[in-house]
Amino acid sequence: MTNYRRSRIAGATYFFTVNLASRSQALLIENVAALYTSFSHVQAHHPYSIEAFVVLPDHLHAIWTLPANDNDFAMRWRQIKSEFSRKFSPIELRSDSRRSKNERGIWQRRYWEHLIRDDTDFARHVDYIHINPVKHGLVTRVADWPHSSFHHFVKDGILPGDWAGGAVDTALPRGERR
16 A cells, blocks of 8 residues: 555644546535535544535545544545445446455545644635635635535634625645645
8 A cells, every 4th residue: 555645643634635536527516415424424433623625526625623642534534435435336437456456436546635734824725615616617606605614604703605705816825736
């Protein structure tokens, strides 16, 4: 198994981007309830806090905070992906490598992870998450995308309902991928 160089700090907060293997599908929003169930089941057995999220047709972004004594976000993602994938009949094309590892072909193997460094970094990534549906042309207003923590931020009085109503900068800090 490949050992990627990743930050592994117990109790830390991380930003993630997780993609479907086929970026032309809309599997995530077409099955968003199943995705949320997968998150909930894993969270019940391996707690973590979801600080912000957005689910788009072919990828998702999330910010998680892990428990103080835990740094294993990789196991959580593996279980979420696996549980979600088991909800579907295996009809996708799989490479020999995926077959030999008994993997489905729904998700990309890798994902992007970034250690949140401070409050400014956290705020920039939350903003990026919330503006993402606008950036991808799925809606014209952040408030119109239903699969986002933006609505929780509005409900909790953290953001106004018309946040980002005008032109916005959708860039991440230099060097970070989407």
